[in-house]
Amino acid sequence: MDFSSFLTSLVTSFLIFVVLMLLFTWLSRRPGNAVVYYPSRILKGLDPWEGGSATRNPLAWMREAFSSTEQDIVNISGVDSAVYFVFLGTAFGILLLSGVVLLPLLLPIAATDDSIKRAQDTTSNGTFGELDKLAMGNVRKRSSRLWAFLISTYWVSFVSYYLLWKAYLHVSRLRANALMSPEVRPEQFAILVRDVPSVTEGQTIKEQVDSYFKDIYPQSYYRSLIATDNKKVNKIYEELEGFKKKLAHAEAVYAESKKSGKPEGSRPTTRTGFLGLVGKKVDSIEYCNEKINELIPKLEAEQKGTLREKQQPAALVFFTSRVTAACASQSLHAQMVDKWMVSEAPEPRQLIWPNLKIKFFQRQIRQYVVYVIVALTIFFYMIPIGFISALTTLDNLKKILPFIKPVVNIAVLKTVLEAYLPQIALIIFLALLPSLLLFLSKQEGIPSESHAVRAASGKYFYFTVLNVFIGVTVGGTLFQSFKSIEKHPNSIVSTLANSLPGNATFFLTFVALKFFVGYGLELSRLVPLIIFHLKRKYLCKTEAELKEAWSPGDFGYTTRIPSDMLVITVVLCYSVIAPLIIPFGVVYFGLGWLVLRNQALKVYVPSFESQGRMWPHIHIRIMASLLLYQVTMLGYFGVKEFFYMPLLIPLPILSLLFAYVCAKKFYRSFADTALEVTSKELKETPNMEQIFRSFIPPSLSSEKVDEDQYEDALSQASRVG
């Protein structure tokens, strides 16, 4: 890629960004769009705009994002969001501090050498552009100018260590502050107990749990909530809710028809069969009412049956004090580890109920099976795709799905489909991958949503780094020189290093595209806007349906963090080889911080709160990137035949040491809750009954099921004690 085409691509991306910005300014002022651009504020009952909508400065959102403090973010969007901004800020800081030194130092040194020119003179088979002259590739082999690059490698590493250390300290404090907050959080009073041993004769699981914990904590034990198999009751509950929604919808349609058409209105009809498409035609309102009346007693019966007969060997145990709960969640309770396993209780909304019953050793086995599957997916992901695309050739498809024959026999369509089917398979696979990873992570037996998201995000990171970064970089080179690698396995590093400079401009454009177009779309929210207006116009009839149509969702850390991590990995790895990439990285994280700050304040609503537990995962993956960068630099200095290259060997060792020290010093306070933190006083005496009730899943907590019926799955403690 030469300079002009690079500039063209850059300018195009920038123009797209400007257009999207203007669209955002224009669209976000229209009151009808407020629910798309300010859903978080509206859900909190705040005024969407702080001033008026029309008089607002088009750049007001920037000012607001800048002036918001971390405490604002914590209050509005939670600790997890604040931690995510610490990550963006740290990445920004690392790249900024690196750029301030590397750009003025390395660019002149590289530009005034002539390695590339001489190479072109002698061999003339390279296609080097102007940009490559500003990179390390332009420095001659064994040149003493390489000293500057070596020192820069150290500089970038030390800047990273320093800022990562500060960030870990900061996040640690953030988490501590959140945990010691005087607000009553139900999950701080509960622990999750799994692997309850099989009951002795004539005892229910509940009685067993109660007597066990009452023995150990005679003073602060409150009661227990036994996990139940909610599959059937959930199904009935969802059916019931579905009919309730349908009824409201049908009534709204009926009311509307009264207004618009005949005064007596036309009663909406529906079909009883599959998806309302087939079967007998009936009156919707009557049919729904009938079904609801049928399901309510069924649900009640099933609720009672579930509580009484479907108890599972897992429970939530409640304590009257935060300290006891935190202390209990960290202590070994049974002599055998695979019995009475305790852990911190997650938030009620995050609990993955079906996973609770999975036993200790089964969890271990599931974990390793999932790891193996994911590792195979990462390394050989081309194979299933190849398999799928082989399956999805047109001829095969015609055999399997004969009804598509007339469509695909059109000549033009046939050509297009034949050319794109493999790519489409790849795109579909890549789009489904995060969900697949999340599904696999949940299969490990993880009890909480946030933990599953962390696990999936970590897996996705390794996938992107291995496949996008190393895949693109080494790409064909590796395949060509496969035989030489087989003979000298340590040439992998030098192959990687050799193919790095050629791809620098590719990644420059990649990062630029990512931030201009990506953040432009993020800010302007074009897709959710269009979907919302379509839904409003054609589907939504009731208030509830409308609210569902504009519900903003959360940050989506499963894919967001790995994609940011990919950028920092790429920029770090190229930082010394092609310093020109650094400003792009700085803009990516700077703009990202700004745009997402706006989104955090006004758009997204977090679906869980893990009090910053994702930070150690982010930290360890940044360290992995840094290590990759250092090893790559070692290889590249080797390619440059620099005599003092061994001076870089301490760097990877230092990184491992740094990661070890950080893990030792900080990690445990993320895995467990420190007692000094929970011993802070509460604002009010906790209402234990309310705390307990907040953990009851919605399908079991209908108003009809009242106290005395519930007692079956509840503790006798309060009555006995």
Added chain:
Amino acid sequence: MDFSSFLTSLVTSFLIFVVLMLLFTWLSRRPGNAVVYYPSRILKGLDPWEGGSATRNPLAWMREAFSSTEQDIVNISGVDSAVYFVFLGTAFGILLLSGVVLLPLLLPIAATDDSIKRAQDTTSNGTFGELDKLAMGNVRKRSSRLWAFLISTYWVSFVSYYLLWKAYLHVSRLRANALMSPEVRPEQFAILVRDVPSVTEGQTIKEQVDSYFKDIYPQSYYRSLIATDNKKVNKIYEELEGFKKKLAHAEAVYAESKKSGKPEGSRPTTRTGFLGLVGKKVDSIEYCNEKINELIPKLEAEQKGTLREKQQPAALVFFTSRVTAACASQSLHAQMVDKWMVSEAPEPRQLIWPNLKIKFFQRQIRQYVVYVIVALTIFFYMIPIGFISALTTLDNLKKILPFIKPVVNIAVLKTVLEAYLPQIALIIFLALLPSLLLFLSKQEGIPSESHAVRAASGKYFYFTVLNVFIGVTVGGTLFQSFKSIEKHPNSIVSTLANSLPGNATFFLTFVALKFFVGYGLELSRLVPLIIFHLKRKYLCKTEAELKEAWSPGDFGYTTRIPSDMLVITVVLCYSVIAPLIIPFGVVYFGLGWLVLRNQALKVYVPSFESQGRMWPHIHIRIMASLLLYQVTMLGYFGVKEFFYMPLLIPLPILSLLFAYVCAKKFYRSFADTALEVTSKELKETPNMEQIFRSFIPPSLSSEKVDEDQYEDALSQASRVG
């Protein structure tokens, strides 16, 4: 070694054993020796013999050892001893069950083949004896008879898994029973707190510790004992105790001289200089009295000063309930792991006070430094010895120590010394090694004696296995074929396997010597007996001195366990190759169990009690032996060119899996105390003041230092709360 010389050596060892047994029977009947043969019973205030001494059956001790239950051992000698017998019993069981199948199966199969005879016929350079015909070496290559050996390999492994699993369960229960005992044990009410952060202005460490823990445990916190720098006060205390002893000795000598010689007696004298050998001659009694009177106020002043000014950032914190203490010892207290680090308190007598102040990261660093030193010692232990023996050549010694010149110039002595100096250096090194390893382990910053012993014992195990077993086995072979190994590193296993059969008889004799002579000496206690009688005759004058002379010491696990482990490693590795070794292993552990049972009941007094915490260490090292055995067998079947050799590959994988499952299931209850265990009721309400006082080191707890002076290092809690 041919059959007759093997028999000779066996018969000699057996005769020595019989002689030592007879000596034991004769000597232990004499009342004057009771303190040597029954010290444990005497210290407990029991009658040494249950019947009379003269009428006893010479084999009565065997009957008593057999009839003693595990509970007797726990009561008399503690859980650690009981666990040690579980180890002996398990090793015995593994070898017995293996032998029952392997001997009748493998010996005929090996004896009726003729591989050795044919080898001798064709090459006639082997020196094979009768015994070798009974081993796997006599089976022809690729013979289908090897199936029996392959199945035997599996049999031994599965027997080991089964018995080890049962033993782990059993020990786990032993530990649980000990921990839930209704006796009040001071260490169950305390936790050890290290890494107390630096104090804020105007606060002592004690105040800080008190307020910190009182905040977290408002109900069950009792008070704290701050670690102090006791170096100086200990020195004064020891000096004082020394003079008290000398005074008693001098008075005894004076009283004796009155009786025996002149009625006015001769007052003993001493010299004030080095070791009482040089300096002014003074009257001993007067001198000691003078010194004691001088030291008592000095000690008191130093005690006060130590408590007030030499507080260190570590403490013992006491709780009024066992559950709270166990729970607290497992929980994270501070947000940063390197502050307020807690762990279970060891027994008062085991505390290594000077280690308590060492900070978290320093402990980590020390640990790794020690690991590196030990690894270097194990792998290159010949180098320092070579260095020492080079230094200790006669010529060098003469230069360094000129005064030995006249002695070593005697011709005969010179020859002997020159021949033996290197060996002497080796022997001294080997004798000093356990102490060196214990010293190194303590340098890691370990806070308790039992933990240091475990750590040293583990290190010693790797030393013996690597150097004695692999060293002897491979020995010269390895050195000769060093070049071939460099080319094919995986031939190490086959080299090891190749050289195994030749050394089978060496190890047979080794094991036989170890149990006949070793256990004979153990039972007859000849060395302690002689030392005791010498001391009684020439040195001891007072009761206290006499008691010190016969104090029996403890089991000495640092060397005892590794040396047993060496035997089981050797026997396991040879079990299939030369099954004749199995009966020797069975006798070793059977006789060991019997002899040591006697010693545990009547002789040794444990110097600490760790409630069986050494079992996981033993277990993991038996597993290491088993793995070594399986890998060796893989290699040896390879040497035998057996086609179905790959069928053995699952075995090492199974072993790793078994070790992993055991560690997961059992280990944590050894590292921590399970809460269900500590929640059992106590026999009596604990006397907290007494519990607290039991942790005060003797040098600080003289009667003169009473309550109000102590308050400086004590908590204010009891006054405030």
